[in-house]
Amino acid sequence: MGQQTGRTDAGGRMAGSQSFVPGRPVYIRASACVAGTKEGEGPFRELIDMTGKDDLFGCKTWEEAESTLQKEAVTLALGKAGMQAEQMRYLFAGDLLGQSTASSFGVASFGIPHMGVYGACSTCGETLGLGTMAVSGGMAEHVICVTSSHFASAEKEFRYPLSYGNQRPPSATWTVTGSAAFVLTSEVNQKNRAKITGVTSGKIVDYGIKDSLNMGACMAPAACELIAANLKDFGRKPEDYDRIVTGDLGLVGQRALLDLLKEKNIDIESRHMDCGIEIYDCGTQDVGSGGSGCGCSAVTLSAYILKMLEEGVWKRVLFVPTGALLSKTSFNEGMTVPGIAHGVVIERAA
């Protein structure tokens, strides 16, 4: 047998019914995010690592532009980590496009063993959960997780090409043009941005909602179930988290989530934050109910949440990207829009 590294401290411990605790520490060593012009004009304008001059990023198609976002995010994250692609044992990647082509074409050139993931807009949480499994389990020392979305490629994929000039109800969210990549490692290093101390994996939750222009309402039940499961599995109260952060419920979905949780006697109103609400100035940027897309929670985590943990403003956060499981075909065939959410407990590294 070839070269082997045995780690006796490796492994994970199951917690409750749908969570696990890493058996050895898993750190977010570095991260980077790249975004579009609209995101670059929003509240995170100073915190995003790179924004494009326009949303084509020098490419000929929206899909290529989205692939470029992933490539740039991975390149920047590796650079910040001071690591090479060859050191990454796995790349966990996903996006919203059919057959995940933004990832296939975005990250192939790095030559990292590729784990394609699909969790709709919850993909950032799913990749971080699986990456934590690999590092904690001793199957990897370092992995990288990346996800993306692009407003124009998503409109084309799920609704209409931009040139059609389709109108949108106020409940609709605006797909974030952006990508973020995260290097996970078991190595103790003072540069580590944060520590992953728990993972709660979500079930598909279907309340029978069919309105694909109100995805916040479709995803709120899944977010509610996930948050309740996390608190139960870890024996925690909402106050044990400085923030409970959902991915892209938007203003409409946030209200639904808070109400659903109250029915379970869980009140998170004082510490809830939604990336879709934070990433834009919803009052002036004409984004309807807020931001959405895989890139929404990923960019917010890299640009803002990890910074707050690094600065010690927050100590422990429950990060819960949320996804709506629909396709153009399932919508046209009258199917419902089930939701899913994946949770990651992220704490201050030091």
Add this chain to the structure above:
Amino acid sequence: MGQQTGRTDAGGRMAGSQSFVPGRPVYIRASACVAGTKEGEGPFRELIDMTGKDDLFGCKTWEEAESTLQKEAVTLALGKAGMQAEQMRYLFAGDLLGQSTASSFGVASFGIPHMGVYGACSTCGETLGLGTMAVSGGMAEHVICVTSSHFASAEKEFRYPLSYGNQRPPSATWTVTGSAAFVLTSEVNQKNRAKITGVTSGKIVDYGIKDSLNMGACMAPAACELIAANLKDFGRKPEDYDRIVTGDLGLVGQRALLDLLKEKNIDIESRHMDCGIEIYDCGTQDVGSGGSGCGCSAVTLSAYILKMLEEGVWKRVLFVPTGALLSKTSFNEGMTVPGIAHGVVIERAA
């Protein structure tokens, strides 16, 4: 903190550059497969657990029919394992449809934490690899992996609706209508069908081929790289495997694979088998170069390969599902068709 189970023997050991060895045994406890009429008339007719009267399986759309395949495969596999859905810690699931909707709608009702995976037709290998990671790492005692494809939903997704009457070149493969599910466990039990003793995860390999009707040629380079990496990582020769089984290269892709491996001085001709060639009688069933789709390798593993291991005809097999990473959009935009392959070493349980 809530209920916890610590496993000191949990964890995995890295092998070579892209493989790992489970730190504690991971068994395939049970499996089941469901397939369409054409598959039911092929060489595995006696080995498939259930075939439909027609390929709609009582549904109104091809997509719903594919979801039904997954639901039936999971139900049967759980039944054979003598286990309940609640005992499964994770469900790793994927398919070929945009946004993996066959999985979203097929398995939601089981209420198992859901890990959506996309590896095109290599998905069966990717789900088994991730499932092995979870069980071996101690994050789960039991998990279930499922994947599917359907001829009619795939033609609609990637090419033309059936009613268009599109013609196909001889290099084209025929998407298998089928689904298979596998229950993985760490429990020693005399009913275990086989044991997973290694996982090699594939990189995306792009030789610049653009012909989506010759997917065997698109995927052969990825299969070649994966097999070479597996042999190197585990310090093995082809003779150490009774069979090296690719997913769906078909007759055209098989030739390409054998030639590419010979350039690396690796000769697997005497022990290579391709699920796409085995699942149909390629001479009489009018399937072009052979079968393809996520269901192709999954059904062949459940119906035939595991049976050969159980009966002791084979002792150790390298199972390598292969995927072509394209979408209708990427094809129409003139992109290449990169390939990927995921390898799993499967041995006799006893």
